Ligand code: SF4
């Protein structure tokens with residue numbers, strides 16, 4: 001794609017980066033066929049190619065964002081399916097991230113939108129606040145309908161998504177050291193995360209239980225917090241970079257203290273962002289190298305487990321599992337084989353749903369901010385998952401677990417919970433009465 005940025009515009013390193021990305025796009029439109037919003041809405045402006053044109057036009061003309069651009073960029077799930085499909089290597093992720101920052105800086109959203117976004121950014125990344133909000137949401141659930149046809153309809157979506165009960169906090173969510181059983185083979189830091197330990201503390205518990213039994217020392221470092229992905233996708237650059245710096249500091253201290261073989265992440269949405277810290281902080285001379293080192297150590301828990309010598313499972317659970325690959329797993333991190341191989345090796349029968357490349361509609365805060373499109377994608381995903389005839393869904397991202405579980409007639413658990421169970425750990429509570 002030809003561009004006409006001026007030398008002055010290109011002096012801004014963010015614009016220069018976006019220009020490089022834009023020039024790679026050859027307008028072929030292959031990406032439209034695999035874009036969930038194009039598939040759902042059928043509008044070219046809701047396809048990757050359409051959005052790329054809108055972004056190009058906005059940046060090239062140095063214009064503030066307008067309502068049209070904001071509408072179509074807000075509808076983008078950042079699922080990155082387009083990046084998997086694109087034959088030209090267009091880095092849509094960095095382009096849309098830049099566009100979102102530009103929107104945040106130049107566009108004044110309606111009051112209700114601003115308020116909801118501010119509340120989400122002030123609550124979700126902080127486990128204590130998020131827990132308190134979920135307790136409140138439980139009380140507000142019966143009133144969800146009142147917000148439905150108002151500018152506050154994301155509040156209705158939020159109330160609907162809130163779980164009926166909030167699980168008890170796990171001690172593993174606090175800074176702690178978990179020694180390897182027997183000889184220590186590896187040492188890793190675990191990102192406990194922000195929303196995940198509140199919604200399902202059993203995921204990190206299962207990870208620690210499984211890894212330590214396999215001879216891995218697990219440290220939950222003091223000072224780590226939210227990865228920053230939630231605010232990053234809202235274009236709140238400074239808040240996202242502050243989270244990234246805080247985590248880089250926490251993990252750098254651990255690297256220097258005891259060495260780390262990996263930084264293990266159990267939510268693939270967080271993994272995609274942490275693997276991008278090196279890029280996000282590339283212009284910060286104090287953090288660029290440290291952030292690149294952290295990104296190089298980041299591993300999804302299944303990616304890390306696949307590097308270990310796993311024994312035969314304690315007891316092979318005869319259970320058919322529909323594997324849902326989160327977008328951040330398959331498109332963001334290109335991890336496709338490991339989770340399925342691990343589940344199969346552990347004795348599960350793995351089934352893959354149709355349209356596995358399409359997003360479930362969760363996408364961070366998307367299911368709150370874009371409830372209609374999100375619900376259509378969720379229902380399509382659930383139908384495909386249920387059609388596999390499997391007894392349970394496994395996936396590697398808490399957002400997908402919450403989203404799919406809100407409509408599926410089958411339990412939805414994290415892949416690592418099934419693996420921990422198969423290798424002698426606790427049966428996942430999320431299986432309910434499915435198997436004893
Ligand atoms: S990130 Fe997903 S929703 Fe956004 S343009 Fe790409 S394929 Fe479409």
Ligand code: SF4
Nearest residue numbers: 025026028029031086
């Ligand atoms: S597939 Fe790649 S090159 Fe083709 S239109 Fe989409 S982003 Fe551009």
